[in-house]
Each structure stands twice: as structure tokens, then as C-alpha cells.
Amino acid sequence: MFSTLNNLDMNFSFTQTLRNLIKTIVLALLFAVARPESGNAQNTNNNGQPVFNHAALCAKNLKKTADFYRNVLQLKQINHPFNDTVHVWLKIGEGLALHIIQGDCSTNVHDIGIHLCFAVPNLDAFIKHLDGMNVSYTNWTREPKKIQLRADGVRQIYLQDPDGFWIEVNDAK
Numbered sequence: 001m002f003s004t005l006n007n008l009d010m011n012f013s014f015t016q017t018l019r020n021l022i023k024t025i026v027l028a029l030l031f032a033v034a035r036p037e038s039g040n041a042q043n044t045n046n047n048g049q050p051v052f053n054h055a056a057l058c059a060k061n062l063k064k065t066a067d068f069y070r071n072v073l074q075l076k077q078i079n080h081p082f083n084d085t086v087h088v089w090l091k092i093g094e095g096l097a098l099h100i101i102q103g104d105c106s107t108n109v110h111d112i113g114i115h116l117c118f119a120v121p122n123l124d125a126f127i128k129h130l131d132g133m134n135v136s137y138t139n140w141t142r143e144p145k146k147i148q149l150r151a152d153g154v155r156q157i158y159l160q161d162p163d164g165f166w167i168e169v170n171d172a173k
Helices: 002-034 036-043 062-072 123-132
Strands: 054-059 087-093 096-102 115-119 155-160 166-170
Touching: 054 062, 062 087, 062 096, 123 155, 123 166
Parallel strands: 054 096, 115 166
Antiparallel strands: 087 096, 155 166
């Protein structure tokens, strides 16, 4: 009996470690999207180096989550090769896409440190858009309706999609 409990503890620990590793990899890939030089990565010779192509998120309710990204973040839907009812692809930059995939998603609480980030030309106008849609946003410490000011002067806010994934929106130029 104790052997079985120890195996369960080790399996749980391994699963948690694997999840943390996957989150770290996703964060590193998402950081690549925010780098200015990655916007044209599809069109340049990278000497065989991998280039960022897309991010994928799991959605319990594809319609609800896709509507959030289309309406709240105002991302444009693009064609995808599957032509099915469990995938939606959205343009997030030149040659870059966000894939939303219907699935049996984890119900884990998502850490704010693992997030997508989008820059907007006018953060105040975007906040007005959020307020008009009654969409909650916070600063890094989760104070409602507060703007975070980075040391470099960039203003940013955070919000969550219907599946609890965090999104940063900033005015970085």
C-alpha cells in the first residue's frame, strides 16, 4: 500500500514538473513573438535557426474563447487547413497565428507570469474598449482597473480569456 502511495506521489510530482517545464517553454516561445525582429522572421534567412510560427491555446468552449479573441482583442480570423469545428486560427502578426483548439483543457489556475502579450497603438482607447464591453483588467499585482508602469515607461494591463489564460496589453512602440 505504501509503495502504491509513493508511486502516486512520484507520478504527481513528475506531472507537476512536466507541466512547469511546458509552461516555461511556452513562455519562451511567446517571448519570441514580442521581439521586434521576430515579426519578419518568416521572410528572412535565419541560417537554419528555428523561427516562431504560432501559439496554441486549449479552449473548453471554442465559440466563447474565439469570440473573446475576435471581439475583445480584435484579432482577425484566418483560414486554416482543418476546416473543422474544433480549431480557430487568428492572425497575431505577419506570418504568425494563434491557434485556439477545442479540448478537455486543464482546470489549473494559470500564473500571470505565463501570458500572451499584445501591443496596441493607444492603451487608453483599448481600455475604453474593455470598459465598454465590461471586461475586467488589472495590473501585475491584480489591482482592478489599474495600469502597470514598467521601468522603461511602457504602460501595461493584464486580463484573462474565458479559459483563464493571462494576456498582457501594452503601449510598447
